[in-house]
Amino acid sequence: MTYGLAGVDLLHFWEVTAAFIISIAALFVTLFLIHRRFKRMRPLTVTLVSSALLIALVANPSSARLYQAISASYSSTVNAIHQTESGKQLNFDELFVVRPIERPSTLKNLVYIYAEGLDRRFFDSEAFHDLLPALVELEQSAVSYKNVSSSSGTGWTIGGIVGSQCGIPLWTPSGEGNLLAGYGSFLPLARCLGDELASHGYDLRFIQGATLDFAGKGNFFNDHGFAQVLGKEQLTEPGEPLSGWGRFDEFTFATARQHLNDLQEGDDPFGLFLLTLDTHPPSGYPSPSCGRSRIDTQMLDTLRCADQMLASFIRDILESESAENTMVVLSSDHPMMPNELSDQLSGLRGTNTFMIWNGKQESISDDIAHRAATTLDIGATVAAALGFQTDRLGLGVNLSSSEPTLVEEAGSLHEMNGALRAWAPIFRQLWMENDPARSRIRLADGGAYVEVGAQRLRTPVVFDFDRNGDFRGVYFGTTTAWFTQLLAQGDSPAYVGPCANIHSILFKPAGDLDVEGTCLSYRSPDGDLYFQHIIEGDVFSVRHNPQAILTDNLQEFAELRVGFYLENKTIPEAYAQSTSPVHGIDFHISSTGYGQPEPTQLIVGSSAAIPLRHRGLNIVSVDETGGAELIGSIDTCGPQLDQPTIRDFWRREQSTETLLVVVHDSAQCGNDIDWAVDNLPLDGLRSIEFRQPYIAVISEDHVKEFKGVRGHPLLVRLSHADQVTH
Numbered sequence: 234m235t236y237g238l239a240g241v242d243l244l245h246f247w248e249v250t251a252a253f254i255i256s257i258a259a260l261f262v263t264l265f266l267i268h269r270r271f272k273r274m275r276p277l278t279v280t281l282v283s284s285a286l287l288i289a290l291v292a293n294p295s296s297a298r299l300y301q302a303i304s305a306s307y308s309s310t311v312n313a314i315h316q317t318e319s320g321k322q323l324n325f326d327e328l329f330v331v332r333p334i335e336r337p338s339t340l341k342n343l344v345y346i347y348a349e350g351l352d353r354r355f356f357d358s359e360a361f362h363d364l365l366p367a368l369v370e371l372e373q374s375a376v377s378y379k380n381v382s383s384s385s386g387t388g389w390t391i392g393g394i395v396g397s398q399c400g401i402p403l404w405t406p407s408g409e410g411n412l413l414a415g416y417g418s419f420l421p422l423a424r425c426l427g428d429e430l431a432s433h434g435y436d437l438r439f440i441q442g443a444t445l446d447f448a449g450k451g452n453f454f455n456d457h458g459f460a461q462v463l464g465k466e467q468l469t470e471p472g473e474p475l476s477g478w479g480r481f482d483e484f485t486f487a488t489a490r491q492h493l494n495d496l497q498e499g500d501d502p503f504g505l506f507l508l509t510l511d512t513h514p515p516s517g518y519p520s521p522s523c524g525r526s527r528i529d530t531q532m533l534d535t536l537r538c539a540d541q542m543l544a545s546f547i548r549d550i551l552e553s554e555s556a557e558n559t560m561v562v563l564s565s566d567h568p569m570m571p572n573e574l575s576d577q578l579s580g581l582r583g584t585n586t587f588m589i590w591n592g593k594q595e596s597i598s599d600d601i602a603h604r605a606a607t608t609l610d611i612g613a614t615v616a617a618a619l620g621f622q623t624d625r626l627g628l629g630v631n632l633s634s635s636e637p638t639l640v641e642e643a644g645s646l647h648e649m650n651g652a653l654r655a656w657a658p659i660f661r662q663l664w665m666e667n668d669p670a671r672s673r674i675r676l677a678d679g680g681a682y683v684e685v686g687a688q689r690l691r692t693p694v695v696f697d698f699d700r701n702g703d704f705r706g707v708y709f710g711t712t713t714a715w716f717t718q719l720l721a722q723g724d725s726p727a728y729v730g731p732c733a734n735i736h737s738i739l740f741k742p743a744g745d746l747d748v749e750g751t752c753l754s755y756r757s758p759d760g761d762l763y764f765q766h767i768i769e770g771d772v773f774s775v776r777h778n779p780q781a782i783l784t785d786n787l788q789e790f791a792e793l794r795v796g797f798y799l800e801n802k803t804i805p806e807a808y809a810q811s812t813s814p815v816h817g818i819d820f821h822i823s824s825t826g827y828g829q830p831e832p833t834q835l836i837v838g839s840s841a842a843i844p845l846r847h848r849g850l851n852i853v854s855v856d857e858t859g860g861a862e863l864i865g866s867i868d869t870c871g872p873q874l875d876q877p878t879i880r881d882f883w884r885r886e887q888s889t890e891t892l893l894v895v896v897h898d899s900a901q902c903g904n905d906i907d908w909a910v911d912n913l914p915l916d917g918l919r920s921i922e923f924r925q926p927y928i929a930v931i932s933e934d935h936v937k938e939f940k941g942v943r944g945h946p947l948l949v950r951l952s953h954a955d956q957v958t959h
């Protein structure tokens with residue numbers, strides 16, 4: 234039982250359940266007969282035989298899992314029942330369905346296109362006149378659901394994919410929605426659309442232009458029924474131009490056509506899934522064959538070109554010989570994120586595109602087309618449209634059925650999201666069956682992974698335990714930042730990874746610890762810090778290793794470092810304070826890389842924080858009164874195209890006297906960024922590394938640069954306060 238039975242409708246496994254019960258009965262009959270037949274057998278022998286049979290039964294994993302499933306099916310826990318603000322009770326055990334879908338007489342082929350951020354607002358004729366003419370025309374022959382919102386846990390690409398295929402939101406133990414490649418198995422206890430289709434013989438393939446490792450998309454599809462999973466690394470041809478995110482869509486569609494031809498020549502039913510990329514914010518990445526109007530924004534030009542490419546691909550399928558036996562789905566992975574069209578999009582409700590072309594299927598009524606739904610309902614609707622006998626998948630329902638959707642049950646999207654947040658611990662359990670606080674953990678693959686039961690976690694990794702020692706999740710990515718922050722909060726986290734990383738954060742320059750290899754470091758619930766070397770094959774606990782306690786000197790030094798972090802939200806090496814305020818006003822500026830606990834932002838005096846969340850360079854102008862405004866950004870990881878340079882902003886805003894340049898996420902992605910610097914004396918920026926924080930202050934008489942430590946927020950305070958030393 235790889236996936237366990239939690240959430241399963243046991244009536245659909247009556248044969249297995251009955252066989253299990255019969256086995257128990259047979260066991261006791263056997264024990265009774267042994268007792269009758271061998272009355273003169275020594276009592277010790279009878280006891281040993283009986284014990285062996287009982288141990289075999291109890292040790293069988295299916296016994297425990299069947300017991301857990303029965304318990305979950307016939308009991309209501311605090312986590313399972315949520316009461317909405319309006320007083321309605323929602324029972325997870327009744328709403329969540331995981332059971333095999335019944336096979337139709339004919340298996341139809343499926344082509345599913347996830348269009349990056351292409352939500353229904355772009356079909357609004359008043360806001361975007363004739364922006365998507367080809368898709369608007371094609372929509373007339375489709376079944377189109379026009380009120381599909383993104384619930385909590387589905388509002389970004391991998392969240393939208395999981396929500397639409399598994400009927401659940403993507404709540405991770407880490408809370409880092411795009412750092413999921415650290416899991417060796419992606420939602421191993423979930424049952425998704427790909428699992429169901431594969432069980433009925435479908436040849437499933439997924440194609441995208443981005444790297445598969447990002448957000449763990451490759452792992453998700455590989456672990457849920459897909460035979461071929463292809464991305465940037467597998468598909469890019471020598472000399473092929475690339476955008477900042479990967480392959481352009483024109484090349485992705487060319488690859489998809491090749492695979493479609495191959496699949497159509499085969500004997501098996503197939504599912505071909507695509508994810509587009511060109512319309513990624515903030516400005517879009519138009520394919521080389523797309524024309525530029527030189528009038529509209531780059532994003533508008535990209536959307537117009539995407540309209541033609543999508544429609545051409547869909548039309549080719551609908552006009553092919555296999556059209557009658559092939560269903561086509563077009564959906565947005567999520568509503569469009571902030572971009573250069575945000576002003577036009579504001580005020581419009583961002584619901585998802587969801588269209589189905591299914592041979593001669595009749596259109597649906599307006600009531601069904603506009604019924605309240607979410608991304609979670611897409612998988613069940615697609616399965617039913619293919620002919621499978623099911624109206625539910627996970628928490629989702631078939632939108633053409635009479636079953637109420639979860640948002641209808643809850644009464645509003647707000648109430649539904651409240652329930653999903655309350656059920657988050659249940660969703661997180663789909664990642665790991667074993668609680669690390671109560672499990673033995675094994676270091677594997679030369680320290681590259683740790684194994685917790687059946688789940689493998691890529692190192693470095695931080696296990697998040699609260700101050701009582703209860704497990705809350707794991708963190709990948711900027712692990713030392715998370716570890717230090719959790720320590721500063723008074724929690725009891727555990728770190729497994731390179732010794733040098735944790736030594737440089739907590740103990741440098743105080744200790745003479747061996748920093749070679751892999752180490753375990755953690756704080757026990759009683760407040761003591763531990764540091765222990767581990768090697769491949771070691772089986773250890775992240776909660777109890779008394780021989781690894783640190784000396785009092787190192788304990789005190791580490792606590793001083795943690796105290797600094799608590800006060801300043803970063804480590805001393807990533808903190809700078811200047812006694813030169815901007816126009817006499819105190820400025821607090823932070824620059825963070827991707828996945829860090831602190832935001833990239835600017836605080837002027839005692840005013841509210843100004844978020845600086847654009848990837849690359851955020852440009853802020855400061856006037857003579859100290860008033861600050863985010864005036865633009867430069868995505869130095871994207872194509873240069875018509876992007877401005879820092880000098881362009883400086884010329885435009887010279888009257889303000891001061892310009893701030895603040896990096897968010899990363900300004901360096903392996904490409905030359907000299908064009909963005911444009912001969913300004915910013916040598917630190919020219920030599921910046923991938924995801925290294927950076928802040929610059931530019932004025933008429935001087936330029937001051939600050940570079941941070943990768944993996945930790947860079948904090949710069951420009952004020953009259955005395956210089957901080959550390």
